[in-house]
Amino acid sequence: MLNDYYDNHPFKVTYPAISRYKHRLEPFYQNLAEEFRASLAVKKNTVAMLYSIARDFFYHLQQLSVTDLAAINQEILYDFLMMEYKDHQGCMNNVTYVLRLICEHFRSKGFHNFPLELMPFSLPPSRSKILPSFERKDMEYILAQPDISTPTGKRDYAILMLASFTGIRAVDIANIKLEDINWREMTIHFVQHKTGFGLSLPLVPNAAAAVADYILNARPEVDSPYIFLTEIAPYRRLSDKSSVANVLNKYIKISGIEKKRHDGKSFHAFRRSMGIWLLDTVSSPEMISQILGHQSKDVLKRYLPLSPSKLSICALGFDGIQVESEVYR
Incomplete structure (x- = not known):
């Protein structure tokens, strides 16, 4: 203009x-x-x-x-x-x-003066920021905030419980349908938005109870296949991952937990917490990748720095190196 x-x-x-x-x-x-x-x-x-x-x-x-x-x-x-x-x-x-x-x-197009490779130009390895997970006490405090005597509180509590016990991404929680839960087998099956691959997970009793309470006692009676709906008519599914993430942000603010921009205290922290807990239980890399819906176990490298017990295994000693001072003890 x-x-x-x-x-x-x-x-x-x-x-x-x-x-x-x-x-x-x-x-x-x-x-x-x-x-x-x-x-x-x-x-x-x-x-x-x-x-x-x-x-x-x-x-x-x-x-x-x-x-x-x-x-x-x-x-x-x-x-x-x-x-x-x-x-x-x-x-x-x-x-x-x-x-x-x-x-x-x-x-x-015939311009052979353009090189096949850019060999002389090398890049340093990319740096990735290590974001923290939720500590157990913080997660317990957040889960204690929703008022489950209200429809909104029941919905929000079910969302937080489902995320904390499964590590499901926010966008996938927004897209979960009623038919995705097998109540007899206590499992949940859905297609991941990020990867396009299906994922089946066990539904632990606490999370299942929270979701069932919302569906039976608080969910609006409308013809929608999606589980989690808006709290104001016209009732429709939560629009995107931001709507689900805002549920967490609301209760972090209510709980008084300090939150800064880019500090990692986001909805994705539930997945990081799940990854760390699985690492600490000595689960196999293949099992952890399957539970979190990763296609490659190499993705687990991002969780390793957050687990001191596992990170210490990678530390090298001073065997074979002459130590002339006590400074290393």
């Missing part, structure tokens, strides 16, 4: 997506970017991220006034990587991935 104003153009009712990018590409470079986007053979929701980074590359060429693609060399590519590194240190893996795709795209 500001560009239109300064160019003495009338305002539009809507603006195309191209106007939302931080750099405006000239037609030649815009066409290159569009051709690259059309060549992407990835999931639809991944295209936007790859295309955004690719636009930065073509803007880099625009700044250098490079119009002859046959003149592009590794120096230009590495200059782009170094430029991106200043502002994107945390996602340089994505940048290098996109640049490799760009090289493959143009090599397929």
